[in-house]
Amino acid sequence: xxxxxxxxxxxxxxxxxxxxxxxxxxxxxxxxxxxxxxxxxxxxxxxxxxxxxxxxxxxxxxxxxxxxxxxxxxxxxxxxxxxxxxxxxxxxxxxxxxxxxxxxxxxxxxxxxxxxxxxxxxxxxxxxxxxxxxxxxxxxxxxxxxxxxxxxxxxxxxxxxxxxxxxxxxxxxxxxxxxxxxxxxxxxxxxxxxxxxxxxxxxxxxxxxxxxxxxxxxxxxxxxxxxxxxxxxxxxxxxxxxxxxxxxxxxxxxxxxxxxxxxxxxxxxxxxxxxxxxxxxxxxxxxxxxxxxxxxxxxxxxxxxxxxxxxxxxxxxxxxxxxxxxxxxxxxxxxxxxxxxxxxxxxxxxxxxxxxxxxxxxxxxxxxxxxxxxxxxxxxxxxxxxxx
Amino acid sequence: xxxxxxxxxxxxxxxxxxxxxxxxxxxxxxxxxxxxxxxxxxxxxxxxxxxxxxxxxxxxxxxxxxxxxxxxxxxxxxxxxxxxxxxxxxxxxxxxxxxxxxxxxxxxxxxxxxxxxxxxxxxxxxxxxxxxxxxxxxxxxxxxxxxxxxxxxxxxxxxxxxxxxxxxxxxxxxxxxxxxxxxxxxxxxxxxxxxxxxxxxxxxxxxxxxxxxxxxxxxxxxxxxxxxxxxxxxxxxxxxxxxxxxxxxxxxxxxxxxxxxxxxxxxxxxxxxxxxxxxxxxxxxxxxxxxxxxxxxxxxxxxxxxxxxxxxxxxxxxxxxxxxx
Numbered sequence: 263x264x265x266x267x268x269x270x271x272x273x274x275x276x277x278x279x280x281x282x283x284x285x286x287x288x289x290x291x292x293x294x295x296x297x298x299x300x301x302x303x304x305x306x307x308x309x310x311x312x313x314x315x316x317x318x319x320x321x322x323x324x325x326x327x328x329x330x331x332x333x334x335x336x337x338x339x340x341x342x343x344x345x346x347x348x349x350x351x352x353x354x355x356x357x358x359x360x361x362x363x364x365x366x367x368x369x370x371x372x373x374x375x376x377x378x379x380x381x382x383x384x385x386x387x388x389x390x391x392x393x394x395x396x397x398x399x400x401x402x403x404x405x406x407x408x409x410x411x412x413x414x415x416x417x418x419x420x421x422x423x424x425x426x427x428x429x430x431x432x433x434x435x436x437x438x439x440x441x442x443x444x445x446x447x448x449x450x451x452x453x454x455x456x457x458x459x460x461x462x463x464x465x466x467x468x469x470x471x472x473x474x475x476x477x478x479x480x481x482x483x484x485x486x487x488x489x490x491x492x493x494x495x496x497x498x499x500x501x502x503x504x505x506x507x508x509x510x511x512x513x514x515x516x517x518x519x520x521x522x523x524x525x526x527x528x529x530x531x532x533x534x535x536x537x538x539x540x541x542x543x544x545x546x547x548x549x550x551x552x553x554x555x556x557x558x559x560x561x562x563x564x565x566x567x568x569x570x571x572x573x574x575x576x577x578x579x580x581x582x583x584x585x586x587x588x589x590x591x592x593x594x595x596x597x598x599x600x601x602x603x604x605x606x607x608x609x610x611x612x613x614x615x616x617x618x619x620x621x622x623x624x625x626x627x628x629x630x631x632x633x634x635x636x637x638x639x640x641x642x643x644x645x646x647x648x649x650x
Numbered sequence: 651x652x653x654x655x656x657x658x659x660x661x662x663x664x665x666x667x668x669x670x671x672x673x674x675x676x677x678x679x680x681x682x683x684x685x686x687x688x689x690x691x692x693x694x695x696x697x698x699x700x701x702x703x704x705x706x707x708x709x710x711x712x713x714x715x716x717x718x719x720x721x722x723x724x725x726x727x728x729x730x731x732x733x734x735x736x737x738x739x740x741x742x743x744x745x746x747x748x749x750x751x752x753x754x755x756x757x758x759x760x761x762x763x764x765x766x767x768x769x770x771x772x773x774x775x776x777x778x779x780x781x782x783x784x785x786x787x788x789x790x791x792x793x794x795x796x797x798x799x800x801x802x803x804x805x806x807x808x809x810x811x812x813x814x815x816x817x818x819x820x821x822x823x824x825x826x827x828x829x830x831x832x833x834x835x836x837x838x839x840x841x842x843x844x845x846x847x848x849x850x851x852x853x854x855x856x857x858x859x860x861x862x863x864x865x866x867x868x869x870x871x872x873x874x875x876x877x878x879x880x881x882x883x884x885x886x887x888x889x890x891x892x893x894x895x896x897x898x899x900x901x902x903x904x905x906x907x908x909x910x911x912x913x914x915x916x917x918x919x920x921x922x923x924x925x926x927x928x929x930x931x932x933x934x935x936x937x938x939x940x941x942x943x944x945x946x947x948x949x950x951x952x953x954x955x956x957x958x959x960x961x962x963x964x965x966x967x968x969x970x971x972x973x974x975x
Contacts (some may be wrong), residue, residue, distance in 0.1 A: 325770070325790040325810055326790075326810070328770070328787070328789040328790070328811050328813070328827075329789055329808075329810070329811035329812065329813065332789075332811065332813055332827035332829070333829075350807065364812065391961070535791060535809060538749075538767055538768060538790075538791055540767060542768070544791070570829075588832065588850050588852070590809075590810075590812075590832050590833055594883070594902070595852070595880050595881075595883075596832065596852045596880055632878070632880065633878075634880075
């Protein structure tokens with residue numbers, strides 16, 4: 263390193279040491295994350311995480327260096343792995359005590375709620391759970407959601423089907439509790455957009471000949487119960503859904519958890535500077551950027567934007583900026599957290615895994631204030647009592 | 651089979667010849683990001699008269715100060731193609747570093763300043779030899795580049811950092827980082843050199859900076875009747891030679907705005923194509939050419955009447971038009 267390059271670095275170090283302007287942030291992840299086991303990650307099911315949440319945050323903080331320096335502020339990230347809800351609660355309480363301005367969490371819903379209750383006013387950025395109850399009956403004042411909710415994803419798909427006039431649906435639902443919850447969300451979206459369910463059938467992963475009615479794609483999709491335009495499959499696990507496209511009895515597209523899937527991001531998105539973001543991520547993390555990575559990256563972008571708006575390190579000013587700023591996430595529009603449930607409003611990408619087929623909101627779907635609010639719970643529904 | 655075929659070919663050759671002669675004056679070259687080619691558009695007939703193959707993913711186009719050559723920055727080739735205007739042939743390639751986007755030439759034509767999107771750098775290149783003179787770290791996704799008329803300063807926008815970097819060309823030092831609106835894109839300079847206009851793509855605005863002290867003199871909101879703020883995404887900007895009027899392409903609002911420079915008020919908005927991206931004025935300043943990135947076409951706007959005259963299909967994902975008269 264030449265002397266000329268060392269000097270500014272030293273100066274920067276002095277400034278950082280002297281000023282109280284360093285924003286400290288905690289990242290909470292689950293210890294021994296089953297979603298990130300090698301055999302799960304290798305499957306690369308659409309809508310599932312592709313690796314650690316830290317990967318996206320790292321890229322966001324690294325690329326913000328110039329902006330943070332220019333604003334005379336800085337941001338540090340402390341990573342903590344927690345094994346249960348109690349550990350998540352304790353880690354959040356510790357973070358607040360240590361003067362951290364926010365916690366980013368890639369945790370299951372119940373752990374997330376324990377963390378939120380440990381520090382009710384501390385911004386808690388959810389980058390890993392799409393459950394609607396976190397935005398509705400179990401919402402919390404400080405909770406902010408970067409990942410789109412299941413309802414937003416279902417609305418995006420429903421809009422796409424309406425715009426194609428593919429209105430007759432065969433709904434296939436898995437047997438897990440998550441599947442039941444997500445199927446209810448899908449059915450509500452299907453109802454909102456006036457689509458029709460021709461038949462709803464449970465499926466099961468099985469090779470048992472006695473259960474073939476539940477397991478065989480051709481039998482499950484037979485037209486005996488009436489013809490349909492599309493198969494909508496709800497499969498939180500992913501294995502069955504992946505086996506469905508091109509194995510249906512009728513030549514019909516599959517949507518939902520395979521075939522065409524509504525996601526926050528896809529590495530093949532070509533517009534609005536997205537390829538640069540995907541490329542920076544791939545270079546840094548050594549893998550393609552998936553929707554969960556976008557959520558983590560976006561959490562970093564939001565924190566940086568708030569730090570630049572409130573560079574002095576005042577926690578209240580920081581939290582205010584975070585919840586009101588219009589954010590840039592390389593999806594072509596400014597995005598902000600909805601005041602009524604803390605969800606980041608955002609366009610969604612409809613992808614078959616190879617490219618981006620369409621964007622939601624679909625053309626022609628309108629909203630009195632912001633078309634992005636046609637995706638997910640809207641203000642008049644008042645589903646979250648913890649928010650004004 | 652053979653006769654009609656050769657006839658067509660011969661006719662084609664005649665047309666091409668005619669184009670090279672008549673087309674030396676009064677054309678626009680339009681870069682198409684997905685065609686690796688430039689469309690040649692005749693200004694008088696408002697038709698596409700030919701294409702010029704070039705390097706991969708061509709974007710920014712600019713003339714050398716002598717007006718004899720056109721420099722094409724190609725993002726996927728990591729190079730510029732230097733095209734001789736008389737022959738429309740490539741005469742040489744100039745390496746530009748990783749993922750070059752926009753560039754500007756020093757007034758003497760000796761130095762080229764290019765933004766490298768991936769690296770977050772401004773690279774200064776000796777135009778004759780292609781030697782890298784210096785690289786300057788800037789915010790991520792640098793975009794617009796403009797050199798001051800005296801050649802002493804170069805301005806660069808960073809889309810990610812929402813900053814305008816002010817860089818001394820002699821030392822490569824960043825003297826100012828000016829916070830502007832979200833996702834700043836392109837520049838226009840008033841002819842007296844005192845005001846630097848910067849479009850903010852996600853700010854639905856133009857920031858007006860003083861080139862004396864880099865204070866923000868004004869932020870001009872660009873409203874289009876019946877269009878929501880979020881759909882107003884300004885990118886391209888240009889000004890008349892007398893500095894009285896500016897023209898801003900409003901992106902997904904599918905309009906261009908005419909702005910009175912003195913009062914900083916929008917006087918007219920004109921409907922053009924989808925995602926209006928870049929604007930260029932012809933010499934008489936009576937025609938404005940607008941590249942529409944999402945409808946793959948180019949709109950001719952009659953400036954005095956503030957009306958779109960004609961929209962012609964060009965290559966896929968047109969980036970900008972360079973007018974040569």
